[in-house]
Amino acid sequence: MRDLDITEVAQRAGVPASTLRFYEEKGLIASIGRRGLRRLFEPGVLERLALIAVGRAAGFSLDEIALMFAPDGRPRIDRQMLAAKAEELDRTIRELSAMRDGLRHAAACPAPSHMEC
Amino acid sequence: MRDLDITEVAQRAGVPASTLRFYEEKGLIASIGRRGLRRLFEPGVLERLALIAVGRAAGFSLDEIALMFAPDGRPRIDRQMLAAKAEELDRTIRELSAMRDGLRHAAACPAPSHMEC
DNA sequence: GTGCCAGTTCAAGTCGACTTGAGGTCAAGC
DNA sequence: GCTTGACCTCAAGTCGACTTGAACTGGCAC
Numbered sequence: 001m002r003d004l005d006i007t008e009v010a011q012r013a014g015v016p017a018s019t020l021r022f023y024e025e026k027g028l029i030a031s032i033g034r035r036g037l038r039r040l041f042e043p044g045v046l047e048r049l050a051l052i053a054v055g056r057a058a059g060f061s062l063d064e065i066a067l068m069f070a071p072d073g074r075p076r077i078d079r080q081m082l083a084a085k086a087e088e089l090d091r092t093i094r095e096l097s098a099m100r101d102g103l104r105h106a107a108a109c110p111a112p113s114h115m116e117c
Numbered sequence: 118m119r120d121l122d123i124t125e126v127a128q129r130a131g132v133p134a135s136t137l138r139f140y141e142e143k144g145l146i147a148s149i150g151r152r153g154l155r156r157l158f159e160p161g162v163l164e165r166l167a168l169i170a171v172g173r174a175a176g177f178s179l180d181e182i183a184l185m186f187a188p189d190g191r192p193r194i195d196r197q198m199l200a201a202k203a204e205e206l207d208r209t210i211r212e213l214s215a216m217r218d219g220l221r222h223a224a225a226c227p228a229p230s231h232m233e234c
Numbered sequence: 235g236t237g238c239c240a241g242t243t244c245a246a247g248t249c250g251a252c253t254t255g256a257g258g259t260c261a262a263g264c
Numbered sequence: 265g266c267t268t269g270a271c272c273t274c275a276a277g278t279c280g281a282c283t284t285g286a287a288c289t290g291g292c293a294c
Contacts, residue, residue: 006241017241018283026281036290037242054212057176061280082224089217093210095171100206107199123271134271135253143251153260154272178250 001043003032009041013049028052028066058089118160120149126158130166145169145183175206 010017023029024039029048031039048069055065127134140146141156146165148156165186172182 016283019281021242022282037288038240038290039242054216056281057209058213058216059174059176063280079224082220086217086220086224089213089220092174093213093217096175096206096210096213099171099175100203100210103199103203103206107196107203133253136251138272139252151272154258155260155270156272173251180250 003040003042004045005035006031006039006041009045009049013046015049023049023052023062026062026066028062028069059092060085120157120159121162122152123148123156123158126162126166130163132166140166140169140179143179143183145179145186176209 004012006017006020009020013020020029020039020041024031029041029045029052032042033040051069052062052065055068056062060068121129123134123137126137130137137146137156137158141148146158146162146169149159150157168186169179169182172185173179177185
């Protein structure tokens with residue numbers, strides 16, 4: 001697939017161009033070059049952005065996410081740390097499941113006040 | 118159970134007292150009175166704080182959470198909105214599950230770079 | 235070749251969620 | 265009854281994650 005300019009990436013990923021520039025500055029994504037001033041990205045950046053979105057939804061900070069995309073020299077990711085994150089995520093998932101069920105219940109039940117139901 | 122003063126709540130809930138004051142100001146929790154200057158809370162506030170924590174983990178803002186604890190006159194929660202939130206949460210859960218599995222895999226596999234593994 | 239417009243830089247601003255600091259106040263212990 | 269310490273208020277500060285504004289630039293259409 002052809003390289004994408006910043007507006008194409010912004011449209012497809014559903015994020016504003018300003019965010020893309022911000023992420024690039026933070027080292028979360030990289031542009032592959034320029035056409036004139038205009039940044040060019042390889043299509044893979046879309047997958048990367050999706051990962052970033054999921055990571056953010058999971059409660060990771062941008063810095064933590066950047067660490068997971070290890071700058072891939074030696075800043076080696078600690079496997080224990082990864083396992084710990086997975087554990088943490090698992091707990092979060094269980095809590096969210098409980099909340100989802102609570103919401104579904106609240107949506108279904110007919111009591112006037114959600115607190116008494 | 119006896120009413121709790123702010124430091125007891127802070128300890129049991131694992132949040133700083135400043136956060137409790139902040140939440141009270143926002144209307145997320147309510148103190149039941151004072152002993153001298155010192156706020157008193159009923160024990161139920163602990164459950165409430167747990168709900169707030171889960172809500173935050175689920176990506177809701179404090180204002181959204183406050184809405185769910187409806188001021189319980191008429192700011193009626195829309196059941197459809199609740200169902201929609203549950204849906205959204207469900208999507209998030211599935212994505213987080215994928216991420217957790219990815220992390221577990223990364224933690225287990227022996228490749229030097231996590232990107233090529 | 236000259237406008238124009240979308241993209242660029244860099245600094246400053248915003249927003250949510252708290253935290254911190256300065257100065258005040260009570261109730262409890264001595 | 266007076267000191268002390270923990271909590272009080274209120275304003276200001278911080279932090280992460282972006283967004284916005286002003287001034288600039290370069291390819292494309294004419």
